[in-house]
Amino acid sequence: MIQHECRYYQTLDDGAVRCMLCPHHCRLADSKAGICRSRRNDGGRLVSEVYGRPCALAVDPVEKKPLYHFHPGTTCLSFACTGCNFRCLNCQNHDISQASPEQVDHYELTPEDVVALCLQHKCPGIAYTYTEPLTYIEYVADTARLAHENGLWNILVTAGYVCQEPLHDLLPFIDAANVDLKSFSDDVYRQVCGGRLDTVLATILAMRDAGVWMELTNLVIPGVNDDMLMIRRMCQWLVSNNLAAAPLHFSRFFPRYRMSNLVPTPLATLQSAKRIALDEGIRHVYLGNV
Numbered sequence: 001m002i003q004h005e006c007r008y009y010q011t012l013d014d015g016a017v018r019c020m021l022c023p024h025h026c027r028l029a030d031s032k033a034g035i036c037r038s039r040r041n042d043g044g045r046l047v048s049e050v051y052g053r054p055c056a057l058a059v060d061p062v063e064k065k066p067l068y069h070f071h072p073g074t075t076c077l078s079f080a081c082t083g084c085n086f087r088c089l090n091c092q093n094h095d096i097s098q099a100s101p102e103q104v105d106h107y108e109l110t111p112e113d114v115v116a117l118c119l120q121h122k123c124p125g126i127a128y129t130y131t132e133p134l135t136y137i138e139y140v141a142d143t144a145r146l147a148h149e150n151g152l153w154n155i156l157v158t159a160g161y162v163c164q165e166p167l168h169d170l171l172p173f174i175d176a177a178n179v180d181l182k183s184f185s186d187d188v189y190r191q192v193c194g195g196r197l198d199t200v201l202a203t204i205l206a207m208r209d210a211g212v213w214m215e216l217t218n219l220v221i222p223g224v225n226d227d228m229l230m231i232r233r234m235c236q237w238l239v240s241n242n243l244a245a246a247p248l249h250f251s252r253f254f255p256r257y258r259m260s261n262l263v264p265t266p267l268a269t270l271q272s273a274k275r276i277a278l279d280e281g282i283r284h285v286y287l288g289n290v
Contacts, residue, residue: 004051036135038083050081051139053106070176077118080130087194089258097131111143129157144173160203176213183225184234215247235280252289
């Protein structure tokens with residue numbers, strides 16, 4: 001199995017390591033993996049077991065990310081590795097995001113291979129997507145750097161749960177991002193995703209400050225995050241932080257994974273959310289999965 005040493009960790013006195021990539025700060029005894037399943041302690045070194053091992057590869061329209069205002073009408077080479085540092089109960093890609101590397105078939109592709117495939121298929125850019133690309137940030141960074149050297153752009157599709165140092169190291173190579181803003185409630189983040197809201201908001205602001213083109217997706221789940229007052233507060237926060245021009249995608253929920261008992265989002269709920277967003281000053285609002 002390929003093992004690539006990670007860039008963000010501390011070595012502890014007892015042979016354990018502490019991953020410093022995301023706020024979980026997983027403390028890992030020898031041979032143990034973190035919450036993301038793909039970063040493991042190998043004899044006192046933190047290694048990524050998915051570097052160069054994408055489990056999904058496709059040519060997608062850029063609108064599928066979704067990005068509606070970044071090179072519309074073009075395609076991107078999309079790829080993903082297994083793993084995620086969230087545990088979303090509704091995850092639509094749980095078969096790869098909640099899997100360990102050895103549980104999923106994969107390709108063997110160096111960053112050079114990925115860029116060559118992108119050029120071969122005449123795609124103007126690469127999208128790091130489907131799972132959580134920040135959990136394999138070393139692979140993303142090396143590929144994205146090489147993509148820029150070859151005149152390609154880079155798209156990051158992410159839930160944004162990452163510490164500021166690794167994020168700032170990556171952002172110079174990211175041209176556009178879609179951030180999944182799952183809720184404007186810290187309780188929902190803790191109970192449904194296994195994370196915290198403040199970290200995601202900090203990621204959004206860092207991307208704004210770095211000049212990354214950003215669009216946001218909010219999956220509206222009945223009885224979970226469909227409170228219209230909360231959606232209004234979210235939109236007010238975006239506008240007050242100079243993000244009124246960032247397109248906002250309200251996406252329709254369908255029963256998935258551990259939320260298969262819920263009903264699909266009523267279209268009227270999405271339409272209400274859209275009216276609120278426009279009323280609060282969001283300039284571009286779209287409905288997805290409808």
